[in-house]
Amino acid sequence: MKKKLAPYLFLAGPLALYFIWVIYPIFRTFVVSFTRWDGMTRPRFVGWENFIRLFNDRYFILSLLNNFKWMVGFVILSIPLGLFFAMLMDQKYPGHKVYKSLVYLPMALSFVVIGQIWSWVLEPSGGIVNTFLRWMGLESLAKPWLSDPRIVTYSLIWAALWRQVPYAMVLFLAGLQSVDREHVEAAIVDGANAFQRFWYVILPELRPAMVITITVNIIDSLRAFDIVFVMTRGGPYYSSSVMANYMYIQAFHNYRMGYGAAIAVIQFLITLGFILVYVLNVLKREERL
Amino acid sequence: MKKFLVLVLATIMVFVFAKERIVINSYMSDPAPRKALAELVEIFQQKYPEYEVVVNTFAHEDFKVLLRTWLASPKGTADVVTWFAGERMRYFAEMGLIVPVEEVFEGAKWEDYFPEAFRSTCSYKDKIYFIPQSWYWWGVYYRKSVFEKFGIKEPKTWDEFLQVCETLKKNGIVPITIGTKFPWTAAGWFDILNLRINGLDYHIALTAGEVPYTDAKLLKVFEYWRQIIDKGYLLPNHTAYEWQEAATFLFRGQAGMYYMGQFIKDVAPTEVKDDLDFFRFPIIDPAVAPYEETPIDGFMVPANAPNKKGAIVFLRFIASKEAQEKFAKDLGRLAANVAVAPPDAHAKKGLDMILASAGVAQFYDRDTNPEMAEVGMNAFIEFMQNPGKITDILKRLEAERKRIYGK
Numbered sequence: 001m002k003k004k005l006a007p008y009l010f011l012a013g014p015l016a017l018y019f020i021w022v023i024y025p026i027f028r029t030f031v032v033s034f035t036r037w038d039g040m041t042r043p044r045f046v047g048w049e050n051f052i053r054l055f056n057d058r059y060f061i062l063s064l065l066n067n068f069k070w071m072v073g074f075v076i077l078s079i080p081l082g083l084f085f086a087m088l089m090d091q092k093y094p095g096h097k098v099y100k101s102l103v104y105l106p107m108a109l110s111f112v113v114i115g116q117i118w119s120w121v122l123e124p125s126g127g128i129v130n131t132f133l134r135w136m137g138l139e140s141l142a143k144p145w146l147s148d149p150r151i152v153t154y155s156l157i158w159a160a161l162w163r164q165v166p167y168a169m170v171l172f173l174a175g176l177q178s179v180d181r182e183h184v185e186a187a188i189v190d191g192a193n194a195f196q197r198f199w200y201v202i203l204p205e206l207r208p209a210m211v212i213t214i215t216v217n218i219i220d221s222l223r224a225f226d227i228v229f230v231m232t233r234g235g236p237y238y239s240s241s242v243m244a245n246y247m248y249i250q251a252f253h254n255y256r257m258g259y260g261a262a263i264a265v266i267q268f269l270i271t272l273g274f275i276l277v278y279v280l281n282v283l284k285r286e287e288r289l
Numbered sequence: 290m291k292k293f294l295v296l297v298l299a300t301i302m303v304f305v306f307a308k309e310r311i312v313i314n315s316y317m318s319d320p321a322p323r324k325a326l327a328e329l330v331e332i333f334q335q336k337y338p339e340y341e342v343v344v345n346t347f348a349h350e351d352f353k354v355l356l357r358t359w360l361a362s363p364k365g366t367a368d369v370v371t372w373f374a375g376e377r378m379r380y381f382a383e384m385g386l387i388v389p390v391e392e393v394f395e396g397a398k399w400e401d402y403f404p405e406a407f408r409s410t411c412s413y414k415d416k417i418y419f420i421p422q423s424w425y426w427w428g429v430y431y432r433k434s435v436f437e438k439f440g441i442k443e444p445k446t447w448d449e450f451l452q453v454c455e456t457l458k459k460n461g462i463v464p465i466t467i468g469t470k471f472p473w474t475a476a477g478w479f480d481i482l483n484l485r486i487n488g489l490d491y492h493i494a495l496t497a498g499e500v501p502y503t504d505a506k507l508l509k510v511f512e513y514w515r516q517i518i519d520k521g522y523l524l525p526n527h528t529a530y531e532w533q534e535a536a537t538f539l540f541r542g543q544a545g546m547y548y549m550g551q552f553i554k555d556v557a558p559t560e561v562k563d564d565l566d567f568f569r570f571p572i573i574d575p576a577v578a579p580y581e582e583t584p585i586d587g588f589m590v591p592a593n594a595p596n597k598k599g600a601i602v603f604l605r606f607i608a609s610k611e612a613q614e615k616f617a618k619d620l621g622r623l624a625a626n627v628a629v630a631p632p633d634a635h636a637k638k639g640l641d642m643i644l645a646s647a648g649v650a651q652f653y654d655r656d657t658n659p660e661m662a663e664v665g666m667n668a669f670i671e672f673m674q675n676p677g678k679i680t681d682i683l684k685r686l687e688a689e690r691k692r693i694y695g696k
Binding site for chain 2: 119144
């Protein structure tokens with residue numbers, strides 16, 4: 001009897017914290033999303049009003065679309081690039097550890113720092129990028145990266161990739177550890193060239209790592225916030241806003257707690273959807289094993 | 290047991306050496322004002338040794354968010370909080386979250402301390418809720434040496450102003466700098482143009498949500514604004530810069546003018562500081578008397594303050610000539626107290642400009658409901674980037690106004 005109790009006693013503390021800091025706030029957010037509330041006076045129940053408003057709110061739609069741009073950008077760029085670097089780093093050559101650390105370095109920086117650095121790099125008049133382009137005689141390619149509503153989101157995604165790619169690389173490097181060397185060697189014996197070895201042997205064995213990396217990137221793209229906050233604050237006029245950012249502005253600048261909560265709920269549901277897909281995937285694989 | 294003893298000891302100590310605590314939550318997080326306030330508190334404690342003052346400082350933007358939680362919580366912690374006069378203050382007064390502070394004047398009247406003109410912006414329903422500390426003016430800042438170099442004189446009218454822009458532009462200098470990464474700088478332009486074109490009463494009615502944004506008179510404001518946009522007189526890519534970053538273009542002589550508050554001097558390098566001067570924003574319609582922007586900063590007392598008595602004592606000190614003089618001197622701003630002379634020639638010029646004006650406004654985001662201010666200021670940026678879309682932008686603003694004010 002005692003033996004059975006012990007794990008639950010150990011779990012009780014963390015679980016209690018989890019309920020107070022995670023489950024309860026989620027529940028509260030759902031409740032608040034059905035109210036109109038300035039954060040101070042008594043909340044007023046308004047039913048679905050906030051949600052209906054949201055889907056007529058062009059800036060929310062814009063934020064949602066921007067989140068999808070982030071998602072696409074993260075998946076189609078950080079996955080191949082991460083994999084490329086992982087393959088490169090997985091080999092042993094003189095100084096490979098130094099290169100590994102160099103590529104890994106941005107991971108050690110927070111998005112806030114990366115955002116600050118990239119604000120300088122992309123600064124329109126004296127930033128490195130535009131200065132370089134002008135120096136190369138490519139004046140026409142020098143752009144107001146952070147102030148043109150049409151390109152600002154891509155500039156932000158680019159800056160975020162600075163950290164996202166090494167992140168993907170680390171996940172792939174871990175995955176590469178589990179690739180069976182014997183399979184690779186067998187392929188070599190069978191006369192497979194480098195590409196074939198990669199495509200037919202390594203890639204299929206990287207499948208678990210691939211699923212994790214894609215899912216993590218999708219979830220990260222949905223919770224994008226810090227870089228946007230630091231580099232543009234969602235501007236110019238909301239054009240680079242993402243859901244988390246718009247939620248923050250509505251809730252804490254405009255004091256529309258209910259409306260902000262409704263945004264959070266939608267963001268939560270979308271993210272939950274992807275997490276469920278991932279968890280189901282993992283469960284299915286474990287059953288197979 | 291040990292814990293208990295410590296507790297007993299602590300309680301005894303509190304009673305023996307009891308100093309009444311006054312807690313001040315402050316947004317003065319920039320080095321200069323932070324230091325000025327700390328020194329004021331020091332002086333206060335020497336004068337009133339029975340009080341112990343604790344100052345909690347928060348970054349400006351954080352403070353705006355946190356203030357509401359302090360005011361709304363059933364048990365208060367702060368006795369005095371820094372804030373802005375005008376609608377920003379009234380918003381809390383209306384909800385009963387701050388208290389009237391008439392007691393500060395002890396037998397005297399508001400007019401014995403502060404200009405009559407400040408009264409309305411510091412009160413709600415004829416009761417004073419706000420003790421002003423300092424204020425400053427907005428003006429068109431420029432570098433004397435740059436103007437001299439091109440033989441430019443301070444423009445008095447809109448046409449002269451456009452002429453100055455043209456001269457600067459011809460000489461390869463960006464006529465007007467502005468940084469709109471945080472959109473309030475654009476609101477400065479909106480305010481002053483509206484004040485020059487439609488006057489103070491109209492502006493106040495508009496910021497109070499009583500005028501539709503689709504009003505024809507308002508469209509005129511954007512038509513004037515558009516002149517400088519279309520002619521390319523504004524700093525390109527201004528949305529990429531914070532106001533301080535935009536100021537460096539002025540400091541380096543790459544830009545000619547900046548419509549800004551006096552605090553621009555806080556961030557100017559020493560070698561440029563004395564080269565900076567300002568002029569009154571040009572007159573557009575001679576039939577409209579000149580009105581200016583003069584945000585007022587000060588203090589208020591939360592309704593849940595644990596030590597209201599102490600708060601009043603502290604505010605009495607803040608309102609005094611001595612305290613106001615020190616703060617104004619330290620920061621080169623104007624004291625709210627009428628007995629205090631402007632601290633330097635620059636401030637004197639600012640004061641004279643205000644005295645010659647027919648009335649003053651606070652600032653778009655201080656006079657307007659916070660939510661409307663947020664949409665409004667972003668709309669101004671959108672207009673600055675797409676002046677052609679103005680009717681569409683104003684239509685959307687009007688829809689927001691209707692929703693926010695419910696009329």
